[in-house]
Amino acid sequence: MYAERINALPPYLFATIDEAKAEMMNKGVDVIDLGVGDPDQATPEHIIESMCEAVKDPVNHKYPSYSGLIDFREAAATWLKNEKGIDVDPVTETLTMIGSKEGVAHIPLAFINPGDIALVPDPAYPVYKIGTQFAGGTPYIMPLLKENSFLPDLKNIPQDVLKKAKLMFLNYPNNPTSATATKDFFKEVVDFAKENNIIVIHDNAYSEMVYDEYNAPNFLDVDGAKDVGIELYSLSKTYNMTGWRIAFAVGNSDIISGLGKVKSNIDSGAFDAIQRAGITALTSSQQCVADMNNLYTKRRDTLLKGLNQMGLDVKPPKATFYVWAPIPEKYTSIEFSKLLLEEAGIVATPGVGFGEYGEGYIRFALTRSVERIGEAVERMEKLEL
Numbered sequence: 001m002y003a004e005r006i007n008a009l010p011p012y013l014f015a016t017i018d019e020a021k022a023e024m025m026n027k028g029v030d031v032i033d034l035g036v037g038d039p040d041q042a043t044p045e046h047i048i049e050s051m052c053e054a055v056k057d058p059v060n061h062k063y064p065s066y067s068g069l070i071d072f073r074e075a076a077a078t079w080l081k082n083e084k085g086i087d088v089d090p091v092t093e094t095l096t097m098i099g100s101k102e103g104v105a106h107i108p109l110a111f112i113n114p115g116d117i118a119l120v121p122d123p124a125y126p127v128y129k130i131g132t133q134f135a136g137g138t139p140y141i142m143p144l145l146k147e148n149s150f151l152p153d154l155k156n157i158p159q160d161v162l163k164k165a166k167l168m169f170l171n172y173p174n175n176p177t178s179a180t181a182t183k184d185f186f187k188e189v190v191d192f193a194k195e196n197n198i199i200v201i202h203d204n205a206y207s208e209m210v211y212d213e214y215n216a217p218n219f220l221d222v223d224g225a226k227d228v229g230i231e232l233y234s235l236s237k238t239y240n241m242t243g244w245r246i247a248f249a250v251g252n253s254d255i256i257s258g259l260g261k262v263k264s265n266i267d268s269g270a271f272d273a274i275q276r277a278g279i280t281a282l283t284s285s286q287q288c289v290a291d292m293n294n295l296y297t298k299r300r301d302t303l304l305k306g307l308n309q310m311g312l313d314v315k316p317p318k319a320t321f322y323v324w325a326p327i328p329e330k331y332t333s334i335e336f337s338k339l340l341l342e343e344a345g346i347v348a349t350p351g352v353g354f355g356e357y358g359e360g361y362i363r364f365a366l367t368r369s370v371e372r373i374g375e376a377v378e379r380m381e382k383l384e385l
Contacts, residue, residue: 004308005133005134007084007299008133008240008268009130016353017035017347017349018036018336018355019270020347021341021347022035022342024341025040025356027104027299029203029345030345030349031191031341031345031346031347032345032368032376032379033302033347033367033368034347034364034365034366034367034368035347035349036349036365036367037322037367038242038365038367039237039240039242039321040126040367040368041238041240041292041316042370043238043244043302044239044240044281044288046280046284047239047280047284048277050276050277050279051244051260051273051274051277052141054272054274054277055271055273055275056296059084059272060165060271060273062272063128063268064268064270064272065269065270066260066263066264066269067095067096067260067263067268067269067278067313068094068095068096068097068248068275069272069275069276070090070091070241072096072275072276072279073091073094073095073134073248074090074092074094075278075283076090076094076096076233076248076250077089077094077250078194078282079283080233080250083286084218084220084221084347085221086218086220086221086250088219088220088226088250088251089253092253092256092257093250093252093253093256093258094248094249094250094256095203095248095250095256095259095263096247096269096270096275097232097246097247097248097249097270098245098246098247098269098270099234099245099246100203100205100234100247101234101334102199102245102263103247104125104127104136104169104203104232105131106131106259106263106266107131107135107167107201107258107259107260107262108131108132108134108135108257108259109131109134109135109262110255110259110262111139111199111255111258112132112135112136112166112167113136114136114137115136115138115164115165116136116137116138116164116165116166116167116171116324117134117137117138117139117140117161117165117166118139118140118165118166118167118168119140119142119152119157119161119168119169119308120139120141120142120271121142121144121152121171121174121355122141122354122355122356122357122358122366123144123189123354123355123357123358124144124169124171124176124354124355125175125176125203125354125364126353126354126355128169128203128255129240129355136198137166137167138164138278140161141355141356141357142154142157143181143357144177144323145357149179150177150179150227151179151181152170152183155191162198164203165198166199167198167199167200167201168189168198168199168200168201169203169294170189170200170202170203170219171202171204171205172202172204172217173206173207173209173210173216173217173318173319173320174206174320175194175205175206175320175322175355176322176324176349176351176358176363177322177324177361178318178319178320178322178323178324178355180214180216180318180319181216181217182217183203183221183222185220186217186218186222186225187223188222188374189222190222190223190224190227190229193228194224194228194230195267196226198228198233199228199229199252199266200228200229200230201230201232202220202229202231202232203232203271204218204219204231204233204234205232205233205234205236205237205247206237207211207233207238208238208289208291208293209237209238209292209296209306209319209320209321209380210293211300211316211317212297212317212318214318216318219231220250220251224250225251227252228249228252229251229252229255230249230250230252230255230256230259231249231250231251232247232248233248233249233250233319234247235278235281236280237321238281238289238290239281239289240273240286241278241281244277244278245270245274246257246270246274246277257363275345289294291352296321296366297319298370299321299366299368299373300317300321300366301316301321302321302370302374302377303364303376303377304316304323305364305377306374306376306378306380306381307323307325307357307377307380309381310380310381310383310385311328311329312325312328313328314326319367321365321367322364322365322366323363323366324361325362325364325365326360327351327360327362328385329360329362332352332359332384333350333351333353333358333360333361333362334350334352334353336350336362337349337350337362339383340362340383342366343383344376344379344380344382346376346380348362348363348364348367348377349362349364350362351363361375
């Protein structure tokens with residue numbers, strides 16, 4: 001009945017986790033969900049108020065522009081200049097997206113022909129690989145290993161692969177490993193992409209989720225980056241707007257145009273009222289972002305203290321709201337996640353769900369209160385590992 005591309009899909013990781021969680025809750029278990037990375041805090045009030053006003057305005061009830069409101073794109077470009085020191089043209093180098101997931105999934109349709117290769121990190125957000133496969137392309141896995149600081153080893157990619165490679169997906173700060181990249185690494189990527197004629201897609205959804213005065217470098221801040229790639233920014237995690245579905249792409253005008261052509265044939269753009277709220281988020285005080293990072297820092301430190309007391313060697317992440325924890329060698333990541341759920345009522349994501357090189361790890365999301373994370377730690381400390 002289904003097309004081959006659907007039949008070839010594995011079960012979507014988070015849907016499977018939701019099913020297991022629901023089963024335990026139906027048994028009366030008090031489940032602490034540290035699995036899916038969905039912020040538990042409300043969207044800041046000033047953004048909500050802006051949305052309410054925009055919804056009441058009939059001018060926002062029509063079909064939106066395919067490329068997004070020029071006001072939103074100008075706000076995005078101004079935010080990028082003020083916060084990152086990066087210049088982009090709001091007309092030709094900026095595009096509104098219905099969340100960055102939509103952009104990631106649609107980009108291969110613009111640039112991948114059947115038989116072409118996309119360089120895809122592993123472990124990684126599953127949509128990089130799935131989007132490539134939907135476009136008829138072949139994902140080539142770039143392992144993210146601890147010994148390489150969870151950065152891909154570009155020198156290890158075979159020449160026969162590079163001849164067919166059209167795209168490269170990157171994501172730093174990284175989901176799921178919480179690893180960060182240096183500006184030197186991004187410079188290496190730019191040189192590599194120019195040498196091999198590869199388009200770079202840097203998914204920068206966690207750019208603002210940083211701790212301990214760390215500032216994450218930006219791909220577009222490197223000389224020549226705009227010649228080879230684009231960067232995707234999401235309002236989802238930064239402003240607790242996951243369900244609103246609003247993001248933007250910036251960078252190379254030809255790549256932006258290609259993504260725009262796909263979108264104009266597939267969707268009708270983001271609801272103008274949501275874009276108006278996005279303008280408010282980007283142009284107002286960013287204190288709400290700093291406040292959230294302070295909250296996540298406390299949660300991170302509570303979880304890390306407990307995990308290390310259990311004997312799991314976990315380093316403090318400098319960014320994202322994830323903790324990537326190595327597990328005891330006698331367990332697979334699925335077995336360990338199952339143990340946590342069934343014996344402690346804790347949801348954590350098995351590393352293998354992000355790809356084969358995620359085996360040996362689990363991912364915790366810092367999306368519950370300090371008190372609930374402390375309770376999760378107490379439950380885990382009672383487990384016999």
